[in-house]
Amino acid sequence: MISVELSSRQIERFRRELRRAGNQEIGGVMVAEHLEDAAFRLAGFSVQRSGGSFASFVRKPALHRRFLSRFFQQTGQEFERFNYLGEWHSHPCFVARPSSQDIVQMQALVDDPDQAALFAVLLIVRLGRHNDLEVSAYAFRRGCSPVEAEIYCADELLSAPREPSFRVGKSRLQLGYRRRRR
């Protein structure tokens, strides 16, 4: 089971950005510390405030490349431990779950042989009615079907897999995989 841990500060930052963005989708890339097997701790995320509408988000790669290279520099290029985790965007007008288009796009990203990432997480966030953060995450791996991940804040479980809606075939990620160096 893939798990991603968020800090309360990071949740606060998502909520702040979501409030500010209103009905516009926003998003970015995420970096993480690989704790063990399939456990990751979110180490940071970039925020792109433009390029989104109420129903779509188009990533501007240059912005996120800069964010990533800064992160790799700060963490001493220790890629086995600190690496790209994946993508996030908001669904201000829809449930905080990936759309079928989100899933197709994300699978294409990890299946793209020109991409270094063999594995990536897609995180969808949304402000709930009481300003709480609604969140879900799916893990994608090259040649495999996506699986839903667990999301924690400290010890509190924020989101766990429900009934699979689109999972097919043998879909569990192998534990102990290695991230490719970039």
Ligand SMILES: [Zn+2]
């Ligand atoms: Zn989406």
